[in-house]
Amino acid sequence: MDIVQRLESAWQTHAEGHFEAALREYRALFDDAEAASLRLSYILAAWAKLAEEYLPAHHALVDLRNRLTNELPSAPQLFHDIRIINDKLGDLQNTYHLFQTLPEAQAQQNARAALPSIMACGDYALARRYLPQPEHHLALAAMQLNELKNNINVLTNEGMADMLAEVFNYTTEVALVLDLLNGCGDTDAAAIARQQAVSLVQSPEARACVQAELDAPGTTLDAMVELQNSVTA
Known part of the structure; x- marks a missing residue:
């Protein structure tokens, strides 16, 4: 099966209530290089929906976020992925606190994406620093x-x-x-x-x-x- 067929199969597995099997497939799809164009959209959305119904899926999504966070120092581009995962988890505080740890050059690059989380956490002074005009x-x-x-x-x-x-x-x-x-x-x-x-x-x-x-x-x-x-x- 190609990636789209695998995703459709995972959706069907999920819809039928086979949550553990659906989680295995969502995790595999997320890490599959051939699914790169879908991982932060359809795949992550499906995984997040499963997480609302199946607690192990929520824990797995948090584990994924934490794994990517550990890889962030050597792969700065992962902040984008982490921020989107946090949006799905509703954990804007994690994005806010993680942003504060970034080196200034990386913070400048990621400021626009982080601004909603920064402001949601009430730190308008920090937000104004990165959007001064x-x-x-x-x-x-x-x-x-x-x-x-x-x-x-x-x-x-x-x-x-x-x-x-x-x-x-x-x-x-x-x-x-x-x-x-x-x-x-x-x-x-x-x-x-x-x-x-x-x-x-x-x-x-x-x-x-x-x-x-x-x-x-x-x-x-x-x-x-x-x-x-x-x-x-």
Whole structure:
């Protein structure tokens, strides 16, 4: 069987309640070099779902996180993997504390990925250290969205899907900036940034989507799911 077939087989094993066997296969798939493109998405998501139902799967996921942490000094790129595993475990404190142990050069490289965990743990001073100009970050994100939107035809389903994906990415950065400013007590700056997050978007279609997401978080994901369902129906 190829990797996709093995993953589908593991899903079926899991669905049938054979948790121990499913865990063995998820672990094997995660460590299989041929499954590298799926390991932090479909494989890890399936493993995390199993961990909600089967305590040994949770323990195994923690063990994996700890093993990668031990390998981190010689493989700095593993911080990315550890952070994603911690997100699945709901252990943002581990990401926060691990980030604090990184050498400065590695901390700079991983700061953006770690910022949500840092702020979730209430250390807005540390977050501001690694994002000292949040308004500039917002402007750069808007510039990127505007450039990408210029190459998207929203009159097609594919184009609309692409635009929604880019709006989702952009509003994720907006939420990060607003969280940081509010957490630092800069509520006036946060209010201005919220307005700018909309006004900086040039495309009327994208701007409307951004406004909708700010007014009702989750709107973009709902639209993406609805579009996908309409295409596959």
